Amino acid sequence: MSDAPRDASHRKFGVIAFVGRPNAGKSTLLNRILGQKVSIVSAKPQTTRNRIVGILNDERGQLAFLDTPGVHRPLHKLNVRMMDHVRSSLSEADVIALLVDATEPFGKGDQYVIELIREERERNPDAKRFVLLNKIDLLKKHKLLPLMQQYAGFGLFDEIVPISAGKGEGLDTLVDLFFANAKEGPALYPTEDYTTQPERFLAAELVREKVLQHTSDELPYTTAVAVERWEEEEDSERINIFATVYVERDSQKGIVVGKQGAMIKRIGSEARAELEAILGAKVYLDLHVAVHEGWREDTRFLGELEYPLGE
Ligand SMILES: Nc1nc2c(ncn2[C@@H]2O[C@H](COP(=O)(O)OP(=O)(O)OP(=O)(O)O)[C@@H](O)[C@H]2O)c(=O)[nH]1
Ligand SMILES: [Mg+2]
Structure with missing residues (x-):
């Protein structure tokens, strides 16, 4: 949002894409990590319609988060555009973070997202792939391990991380992991900005x-x-x-x-x-x-x- 010079002394820079089914908690997670509201949230599916860029700056460097619309089969031109934002984010990210509502039974919609990530792998083969099992504040403890095993079984993911975006649980560890997977390099955005959104x-x-x-x-x-x-x-x-x-x-x-x-x-x-x-x-x-x-x-x-x- 400003024209300040970029700070080249930052050590790491990474692009992290949040993808997943509608309502998984992608926008909630972005706002929670930034400590600022940059992306709107509601209990209704398809709340986010665009790609929202959130920027985290700290002594380790800069992370640019891409919040994307929930993955669904597009029935209108609006929805085709929404899915284009998802695909372009998948192709640009250093880390693709699939958010899953851990309280929902695994269904066709989840399979559809996994297939999309698998399909897009050839366009971005070097990206790391994480699964973030969200809403664990609502999940019975014994249900977590089988779910983690199920996602490990896809052979697609480098990390499986349980979190609660709503309660802020597990997010320090998660941000550490994002930085660990970011590249050495200067910040892309001015370091005082937290979003590119006008x-x-x-x-x-x-x-x-x-x-x-x-x-x-x-x-x-x-x-x-x-x-x-x-x-x-x-x-x-x-x-x-x-x-x-x-x-x-x-x-x-x-x-x-x-x-x-x-x-x-x-x-x-x-x-x-x-x-x-x-x-x-x-x-x-x-x-x-x-x-x-x-x-x-x-x-x-x-x-x-x-x-x-x-x-
Ligand atoms: N209990 C609980 N609720 C959560 C958590 N994370 C998100 N929510 C709720 O889940 C609903 C959907 O959250 P959003 O952040 O809008 O989800 P989204 O994935 O961005 O949804 P779309 O933009 O529609 O794709 C909201 O009612 C949130 O308050 C969590 O960790 N725990
Ligand atoms: Mg959203």
């Missing part, structure tokens, strides 16, 4: 997170948020943000707006509070709800949603 994109994501947290049914899949305007008032230290929440149907608009606008007010005030804490400024957040039928198939619109992220 504030404008994070603002849209935080609004979307509140929609996901407070609504159910099809809304998580059919909601998109775009920041239309961003005004910084120098003298009053206030940021005015104008954003649109897009849904696919009138009925969905009704849900997001709520009775006498109660829902959109709640979404707005919660997102604003978080934004003020992150931006360290007063925020005025103006939310508008609009219907855009079929936006998940609209290539141009999908590009506009992603444009603040670059690439």
Whole structure:
């Protein structure tokens, strides 16, 4: 986010990709490791739609974490793009960390992710592959060993690490392992940064997170948020943000707006509070709800949603 010179004295640099099924806890893990919220989290699947880069700097060097969308079979153009982010991350990483919700029985979805990692191996043969068995805070102890043995049986993984991203268990050991597998070399990003994500994109994501947290049914899949305007008032230290929440149907608009606008007010005030804490400024957040039928198939619109992220 800044143009500060890169610090060449750092010893190690590594790219760590978090991949796995929706809801495994990838974004929770990224936020926990960084001690900062850079990626939105919800109990709904397919929360993350882009590749979010988080940066950890310490005396050992720099790690760039790639948080990716949960792996699923894509049914819309939106989802095809989501899976492209997963594949590109798999091909670039020094360490591919497969996150697994250890409380869920192994199923077809898990097999699908393993196959994807196996398939992509030829494009990135030197990468290390880890399995992170997450949510062990909810797991009965006797279930852990058989699960570890099952993943060892795939013959694909260099490390199998039980963690709780939610409770922060096992994460020091995990970060040690990431550094141990990073390469010697200078930091790629400015060492005072913790993400490459523009504030404008994070603002849209935080609004979307509140929609996901407070609504159910099809809304998580059919909601998109775009920041239309961003005004910084120098003298009053206030940021005015104008954003649109897009849904696919009138009925969905009704849900997001709520009775006498109660829902959109709640979404707005919660997102604003978080934004003020992150931006360290007063925020005025103006939310508008609009219907855009079929936006998940609209290539141009999908590009506009992603444009603040670059690439
Ligand atoms: N109990 C418990 N819950 C967790 C843990 N890690 C994540 N969660 C919860 O699991 C849900 C999904 O977390 P996310 O971090 O959004 O999962 P994700 O893998 O990024 O999901 P997608 O972006 O949809 O692919 C949230 O409700 C989290 O609070 C954990 O270690 N323990
Ligand atoms: Mg996520």
